[in-house]
Amino acid sequence: MRILVAGGTGVIGSRVVPLLTAAGHDVIATSRSIDRLVPATAAGAEGVVMDARDAASVDAVVDQADPDAIVHLLTDLATEDFASNAQVRIVGTRNLVSAAERAGVTRMVAESIAWVGEPDTEPGDESVAIARDPDSDESLFPAVESLEHAVLGLENGVVLRMGMLYGRGTWFWRGGRAYERAEDGVVVATVRHTSFVHADDAVRAVVQALDWPHGIVNIVDDDPADADEWAPELVWAAGGGETELSVRSRGRASTNALAAKLGWVPEHPTWRDGPFDLIDRA
Ligand SMILES: NC(=O)c1ccc[n+]([C@@H]2O[C@H](COP(=O)([O-])OP(=O)(O)OC[C@H]3O[C@@H](n4cnc5c(N)ncnc54)[C@H](OP(=O)(O)O)[C@@H]3O)[C@@H](O)[C@H]2O)c1
Known part of the structure; x- marks a missing residue:
């Protein structure tokens, strides 16, 4: 297939590209940025510059790529600017x-969360309703809903x-922002009821x-x-020493029975290993 990977330089995208070329x-x-595309081109992909917020830029790239499928891995969390991330989800996905x-x-194929x-203490399946009355960042839920609606x-x-x-490469990895906070004992949890996934499994x-x-x-x-x-x-x-935990919202964990039915089984079934793959068990 010809596959356009929108966001081919991120934590997920930079690993997806070489798997697809291989x-x-x-x-x-x-x-x-053309500079950030060097690993993708080294892996045998064609690298193109695109700003997802610019409809003309997206049209030109999709027209020229003429793909059979598009992989949508656009997020904008580099500066922890959740409003900007919401804009990429809404406008970038629409474009x-x-x-x-x-x-x-x-x-x-698009990345959602x-x-x-x-919010509920029980993990939910894919039929759970998107939260209507969020107790966290108000831009999050409408943006995710907009992304999912457009893709579906x-x-x-x-x-x-x-x-x-x-x-590797995530906020939980050495040098990542959650890790660096944890070195000082500080954890800012996005949600209390959490499901994790290892980036390699994602x-x-x-x-x-x-x-x-x-x-x-x-x-x-x-887990x-x-x-x-x-x-x-x-x-x-x-x-770190004593844990100082703050929680942004209650949230909800999720089940993975449907993915298992489709043939996806995590090679890292629990975040407890390591934990978070941070400590070498060998
Ligand atoms: N705690 C939290 O709330 C939370 C939640 C989710 C994720 N995270 C963290 O966020 C990261 C998620 O991994 P990821 O692979 O989804 O994201 P990522 O590593 O941030 O990659 C995002 C991709 O989107 C592209 N992009 C962003 N804005 C764009 C725009 N306007 N136009 C075109 N391309 C754009 C980036 O390309 P360029 O930058 O090269 O242009 C990059 O390829 C992980 O590190 C994870 O730990 C944290």
Whole structure:
């Protein structure tokens, strides 16, 4: 297939691109900066500059790439600017889906998040309603809803609701912002009821989902946990002392039975290993 990877330089995208080229696909990877595309081109992909907020830029890239499928991995959290991230989810997704429709592309795999359901202590499946009355950042839920609605408007749109990412390159990895806070004993949990997923497992899901049917699939590990439980483990792994936990919202963990049915089983079934893959068990 010819596959356009929108966001080919991020934690997920930078690992998806070499997997797809190694599998024999023609891959076109995007970034806002040509310099950041060097690893993608070294892996055999074509690198193109695209700003997802600019409809003309997105149209031009999709037209020129002429893909069979689009992988949508656009997020904007580098500066922890959640309002900007919401804009990328809303405007960037709208631009990408419009360009896909114009170009006759029906298949899109998009990254969403797993903690969008109405807060509850019980993990939810893919049918949970997106929270209406959020007790956290008010831009989050409408932006996720907008992204999912747009992608599912495509005949072969697949939305992956990913758990909180950990592993190399994420906020939980050495040098990442959650890790650095944990070194000082501080944990700012996005949600209390949390599902995690290792970034390598998330990457495998993206690749597999290119063959999945239309719909939403939770991509989370087997071990949902509350922040009171995992926060001290993160602090311990980062070498911090007493844990000082603050929680942004209650949130909701998720189940992964549908993904298992589709053939995706996490190679990291629990964040407890390491924990968070931070401590070498050998
Ligand atoms: N605690 C939390 O609340 C939370 C939640 C979710 C995720 N996270 C963290 O966020 C990261 C998520 O990983 P990820 O792979 O989804 O994201 P990422 O590593 O931030 O990558 C995002 C991708 O989107 C692209 N992009 C961003 N804005 C764009 C725009 N306007 N136009 C075009 N491209 C744009 C980036 O490209 P360029 O920058 O190269 O242009 C990059 O390829 C992890 O590190 C995770 O730990 C934290």
